[in-house]
Amino acid sequence: xxxxxxxxxxxxxxxxxxxxxxxxxxxxxxxxxxxxxxxxxxxxxxxxxxxxxxxxxxxxxxxxxxxxxxxxxxxxxxxxxxxxxxxxxxxxxxxxxxxxxxxxxxxxxxxxxxxxxxxxxxxxxxxxxxxxxxxxxxxxxxxxxxxxxxxxxxxxxxxxxxxxxxxxxxxxxxxxxxxxxxxxxxxxxxxxxxxxxxxxxxxxxxxxxxxxxxxxxxxxxxxxxxxxxxxxxxxxxxxxxxxxxxxxxxxxxxxxxxxxxxxxxxxxxxxxxxxxxxxxxxxxxxxxxxxxxxxxxxxxxxxxxxxxxxxxxxxxxxxxxxxxxxxxxxxxxxxxxxxxxxxxxxxxxxxxxxxxxxxxxxxxxxxxxxxxxxxxxxxxxxxxxxxxxxxxxxxxxxxxxxxxxxxxxxxxxxxxxxxxxxxxxxxxxxxxxxxxxxxxxxxxxxxxxxxxxxxxxxxxxxxxxxxxxxxxxxxxxxxxxxxxxxxxxxxxxxxxxxxx
Amino acid sequence: xxxxxxxxxxxxxxxxxxxxxxxxxxxxxxxxxxxxxxxxxxxxxxxxxxxxxxxxxxxxxxxxxxxxxxxxxxxxxxxxxxxxxxxxxxxxxxxxxxxxxxxxxxxxxxxxxxxxxxxxxxxxxxxxxxxxxxxxxxxxxxxxxxxxxxxxxxxxxx
Numbered sequence: 001x002x003x004x005x006x007x008x009x010x011x012x013x014x015x016x017x018x019x020x021x022x023x024x025x026x027x028x029x030x031x032x033x034x035x036x037x038x039x040x041x042x043x044x045x046x047x048x049x050x051x052x053x054x055x056x057x058x059x060x061x062x063x064x065x066x067x068x069x070x071x072x073x074x075x076x077x078x079x080x081x082x083x084x085x086x087x088x089x090x091x092x093x094x095x096x097x098x099x100x101x102x103x104x105x106x107x108x109x110x111x112x113x114x115x116x117x118x119x120x121x122x123x124x125x126x127x128x129x130x131x132x133x134x135x136x137x138x139x140x141x142x143x144x145x146x147x148x149x150x151x152x153x154x155x156x157x158x159x160x161x162x163x164x165x166x167x168x169x170x171x172x173x174x175x176x177x178x179x180x181x182x183x184x185x186x187x188x189x190x191x192x193x194x195x196x197x198x199x200x201x202x203x204x205x206x207x208x209x210x211x212x213x214x215x216x217x218x219x220x221x222x223x224x225x226x227x228x229x230x231x232x233x234x235x236x237x238x239x240x241x242x243x244x245x246x247x248x249x250x251x252x253x254x255x256x257x258x259x260x261x262x263x264x265x266x267x268x269x270x271x272x273x274x275x276x277x278x279x280x281x282x283x284x285x286x287x288x289x290x291x292x293x294x295x296x297x298x299x300x301x302x303x304x305x306x307x308x309x310x311x312x313x314x315x316x317x318x319x320x321x322x323x324x325x326x327x328x329x330x331x332x333x334x335x336x337x338x339x340x341x342x343x344x345x346x347x348x349x350x351x352x353x354x355x356x357x358x359x360x361x362x363x364x365x366x367x368x369x370x371x372x373x374x375x376x377x378x379x380x381x382x383x384x385x386x387x388x389x390x391x392x393x394x395x396x397x398x399x400x401x402x403x404x405x406x407x408x409x410x411x412x413x414x415x416x417x418x419x420x421x422x423x424x425x426x427x428x429x430x431x432x433x434x435x436x437x438x439x440x441x442x443x444x445x446x447x448x449x450x451x452x453x454x455x456x457x458x459x460x461x462x463x464x465x466x467x468x469x470x471x472x473x474x475x476x477x478x479x480x481x482x483x484x485x486x487x488x489x490x491x492x493x494x495x496x497x498x499x500x
Numbered sequence: 501x502x503x504x505x506x507x508x509x510x511x512x513x514x515x516x517x518x519x520x521x522x523x524x525x526x527x528x529x530x531x532x533x534x535x536x537x538x539x540x541x542x543x544x545x546x547x548x549x550x551x552x553x554x555x556x557x558x559x560x561x562x563x564x565x566x567x568x569x570x571x572x573x574x575x576x577x578x579x580x581x582x583x584x585x586x587x588x589x590x591x592x593x594x595x596x597x598x599x600x601x602x603x604x605x606x607x608x609x610x611x612x613x614x615x616x617x618x619x620x621x622x623x624x625x626x627x628x629x630x631x632x633x634x635x636x637x638x639x640x641x642x643x644x645x646x647x648x649x650x651x652x653x654x655x656x657x658x
Contacts, residue, residue, distance in 0.1 A: 020545035022528045028521070059648055061528050062541050426521075432563035439519040439649045 006089045007072045008047035018064035019043065025056035025065060030422040030434055053415040055424035087345070098345035101418030101428065103245060103337040103382055103404060106349050111356035111489070112388045116498055118479045120466040127468055129459035135469035136455060138167040138399050140236075140376040141305040142329045159329060160305045162216075162236050164399060165194030166455050167470055168389060171334070171380045171401035172218050172240065172309070174202025176253045176262045176274065177341035177418070178407075179435040182427045185410055185443030187211035192444065193451050198238060198401075201251065201276055203265040204230050216307065219296065221250060222276035224266040228299060236330070237296050238307040239289070241280070244338025244381040247311035247352045251276035252342070257421055257430045290326035297327075305329035312336060312358030312381065313351075317365035324366060324375045332401060333358050335381025339404040341428055342419035355381040356395065360493045363396025363475060372475075386457035395493065396475045409450045410443045510574055510594045510657040511633065513556075513641055515566035519651040520558075522565035526643035526652060527554035533634055533642035550623035555631040556643045557617060567643060567652055569631035570617050572596045578609035578618060578630075587628075595633045603627040 012033065021043050025034040033049040034056060036042075050067060057065045074082055087098055120126040127134065141161035148155035170186045177200065184207070186197040191214045198216040199208075203225015208215070217234035219226050231237055242248065253262075253274035263270040283289050293306050307330035308323045310316070320331050335355025340348065359379045366372040379392050380401030389400050408414065411425040418428035426438030458470070467473050481498040482490045490497055528541065534552045535544035545551060556569040572589075576596050579587045586602035587609050589595070598609070598618075605626035610618045621629035634641045644652045 018542055020528075020542060022524070022545070024523045024525055024528065028523055059523055059525065061525060061646075433522070436519055436563065437521040437649060439516075439651070442650055 004089075004093070006086055008050065008070050009086075010050045010052045010067050011047045011070045012045040012050050013066040013068060014043070014045060015064045015066075018062040020062055020064075022061060024059050024061065028055050028059055028424060030424050030429075030431070051415045051417045051420075052413075053417065053424045054413045058413075099342055099419045100345040100348055101340060101342055101416045102414055103339040104348050105416070108336075108354070110382075111354055111485075111493070112384070112391055114483050114485050114489075115356070115391050115493070115495065116481045116483055117387070117390060117394075117461060117465065118481070119464040124466045126466050127463040129456070129463045132463075132468065134459040134462050134467075135471070136166045136458060138164040138470060140164065140330050140378065140398055142375060143373040145373065160236075160303055162196060162305055162330075163194075164196065166451060166458075167393060167397075167399035168383075168451060168454065169195050169216070169378065169399055169401050170197040170406050171332075171338075171403040172198035172200035172216075172238065173341070173403055173407075174200030174218075174224075174253075175205050175265055176202045176257055176430070178427055179423075179429055179438060180205060180207070180261060181435055181438040181440050181443070182407070182410060183208060184440040185438065185447060186406065187214065188440060188444040189406075189447040189451070190214040192448055195451075196235060199225075199234070201225075201240060202262070203267065204233055205261065205265045209233050218309075219292075220276055221278070221280045222274060224268060224274055224276070227267070231296065231299050232304075234304070236305045236307055237300065238309050238330075238332065239280075239292060239296070239328075240309045241283070241289070242309070242311035242313075242334065243340060244311045244334030244336055244352055244355070245340035246343040246347045247313050247336075248278060249344065249347050250278040254421070259430050262430060286322040286326050289323065293327045307332050307378070309334060311338075311351075312353045312355055314353060316353070316358045317361040320362040320375075321365055321369055321371070324371050328375055330376045330378055330398075331362070332378040332380065333362060334401070335359075335379070337382035338380055339382075339407075340418070355379050356391075357489070357492050359392060359397055360395045360477075360495075364494055367475075386454040387461065389454065390458055390461045390473070391480060393470060393473050394476050394479045395495075396477075398474065405450070406447055409447045410438060510572065511639070512571055512655045512657065513569055513631070513633070513644055514653055514655050515568065516651045516653070517564060517566040519649045520565045520567065521649050521651070522558065522560055522562075523648065524558050525646055525648060526556045526567045527558060529642040529646040530554040530556050530631075533637060534632075538637075552624060553619055553621050553629045555619075555629055557619070567647075568615065568617055569643070570596060570633075571615055572631075572633065573614075577612040577614060581608045581612035583608055593633075593635070593639065595635055595639070596630075597632045597635060598628050598630055600625065600627050 023036050026036050031049045034045050037044050052067050139161040142159040175183045187208050190197040191211045196216050201220035212233040215234040216236045216238050218238045220240035255271045255273045308328040309332035312335045336352030376398040378399050379397045383400045383402045392400050423429040426434050477494050480495040482495050483498045531554050532544045537543040556567045558567050584602045586599040618628050618630045
């Protein structure tokens, strides 16, 4: 083998005074970055294998380990930086496309951090959520133009609605891309909190049917795991047209991850690659999409709302107008920072637009056209905290999707190596040795804590604005001000600059 | 059985095999809990020679792994087998302990133990080494407390 032209990305520092050679690190590293040297009787490390997932650091009983960016540097160059040079070495050595995991990590502007919230002072009272109730309940689904009431009751049935206790759902992550224990954690949390998780294109594992009331079942371009029982098992159906991390790109679950359980859940042969085509081969227009929406509504007797998920791309507003007119009850928009188990690096880092701009553009367009009531808007693609959610709702979202945040709550340390299948935290892996590291009971406890903490924070922010129900904040862009934004960005966001 | 036995408390540490990550932190913390440096892992491992043996054993045949230690049996064979009376079951707590001052290292207990959870501590005084349920620490077992995935838990049986 010719020489490897690169140097390790990280360096493992082992404090020899603290290390007791207990080998916990060696047993836990799926990349074999740590190993026991029997001759010397000590644990040693190989920097080149480290991915900085921090499993060893977290479990080391004496805190003897530190992982750092490698001290080694190329000659400083603002244009040809380390990433640019190393990517070329990698492609020159392998001839392959570069792969990555999780969301776009490039230094693009984060609009959430350029938006500020309002609060009540003097002229209107703020509300203390510890003393007065503040409502976060959210209903997703098509709302009628008007309601007919007879004898104090609705005279006509409402279109099917999803009832959420908080405007936060877990976005689509398939069984295959993540482990069954991770799926169980999401399902158990959604069920305990009163929200939804989403099967992704992985089908519904037999152990998860009992969480059906809190499940959105997905139908994507590969149609894996789709059958009548599956469609009727969930509370809603989502047609996946695109994903924020890889707009225009399909999916590929390598055969190594298709074990017995994944195989039977997806209804594909054991050990075969699960390839989701880039487009749906039966959808080449809004009219085609409408056919699928209504086929799914027929299959579920019009009892379940149908959502359409798309990636945020340049003409998002016009596309969403079409989707609303095609009969979708919910539109889920996934921004360019959305996560993934695997995507080509170039696509993840260069395709799509920010969710903040996409969401504002879609909400404005649907209002202008007078069809905003026909659909609920859900946005995802790097919602990091409760303030992001409040800002999203004020920009026009009915609810948000979170996935990366949920995985982080379970233990993910964002090493972006999901595509290797060697996730040391038992999340993005099918290796039985690794999957068992994620105990769904612990995961559920942590995830419930996160959502409860967010609920408290959202109530505080709403109360501060003098608003006692999230419904009253929806699309209320006067509660937002931009800071450090240019005129055209403020225009798209539909918000004023701070001080205006 | 004609007569009813008086029931005593019967505590056991059990493992959830499906969540054991095989890291063996239970062993590390067991060693620490039975060393003279209870709050300093580094000293417990570096300053004591011979190092105390862990009293929990992690059985492993990947992907299956689990920690196992003394079951503190209701009718312990090791207590019956012990020729010096070193092994005894506390009538109140139900915990089976080995009095290391009386143990002569004949290993009869080891041979009688149906779970194979008594080990020879040859270097550390030629005695039988086994789980004492962290009795000196308020019966708050170190292995259970420090399992990162909550794969070990205490069962209380009457």
